[in-house]
Amino acid sequence: MTIMMHWASIEDFAALFCYFWHRDFPITPPKALGARRIDWTIHIGVIVRNIADVMGLYTRFEAGGRKDAIIRNAKYEDLIALEWEWEGVWGNELDKLKKRASKPIGKKPLEYCVFITYTHTANIDKVYAHVLEKWREAQCPLLLLLIDFEDSKKYASRRVFHNINASIFDGKSQRGLRVVQALPWEAEGTRWWLYGKDLLH
Numbered sequence: 001m002t003i004m005m006h007w008a009s010i011e012d013f014a015a016l017f018c019y020f021w022h023r024d025f026p027i028t029p030p031k032a033l034g035a036r037r038i039d040w041t042i043h044i045g046v047i048v049r050n051i052a053d054v055m056g057l058y059t060r061f062e063a064g065g066r067k068d069a070i071i072r073n074a075k076y077e078d079l080i081a082l083e084w085e086w087e088g089v090w091g092n093e094l095d096k097l098k099k100r101a102s103k104p105i106g107k108k109p110l111e112y113c114v115f116i117t118y119t120h121t122a123n124i125d126k127v128y129a130h131v132l133e134k135w136r137e138a139q140c141p142l143l144l145l146l147i148d149f150e151d152s153k154k155y156a157s158r159r160v161f162h163n164i165n166a167s168i169f170d171g172k173s174q175r176g177l178r179v180v181q182a183l184p185w186e187a188e189g190t191r192w193w194l195y196g197k198d199l200l201h
Helices: 010-023 038-054 091-102 121-134 193-201
Strands: 058-063 067-072 076-086 112-120 142-151 158-168 174-181
Touching: 010 038, 010 112, 010 142, 010 158, 010 174, 038 058, 038 067, 038 076, 038 142, 076 091, 091 112, 091 121, 091 142, 121 142, 121 158, 121 174
Parallel strands: 076 112, 112 142
Antiparallel strands: 058 067, 067 076, 142 158, 158 174
16 A cells, blocks of 8 residues: 555645745844845755655655656655746656656656746736646646745745645646745745734834
8 A cells, every 4th residue: 555545645745845844944023134036046955855755755856857857765766746946837857747647657656746836926826827738638737836925036046936826636637735835924924924023123
């Protein structure tokens, strides 16, 4: 029996992603200096490694046909394929994930795929429509972790993040999972929120 039937579900991954996104956030208020594109890429890599560690699994970066990461079990079977992309859903990342989601000869099919990316807030619905079409008839679910933003010169990344929008695509439909504030100091009641209040006042 596969570990994934009782452990490391797609919902678990989404919850852990939000937690680690906040815990290791690379900038703090009020000026939030630094954190350029490369810092966010590294931030995602650290999150993925932390999630696999908590799940008791293994992470291999740039593996499985040049995926950004593959998460494997103790039998060295691929369970989850992951991609993350600064420029959004319009490249070939979804195609690579969908291809890997199909059952290769002699390999166990994936439990699910994860795509972590960004979009302007006004384009969220366009992104969902694009992903729904691209993921049609895929052989495993896709967890889309979509961080929406608006352009701003306030931060070095030139983006002000708003929310982490987590959705599951099953090849036929989309199911919204959760929406979480992307800036830790806006997650009211958390220690990050209290820390942010101290720095902003």
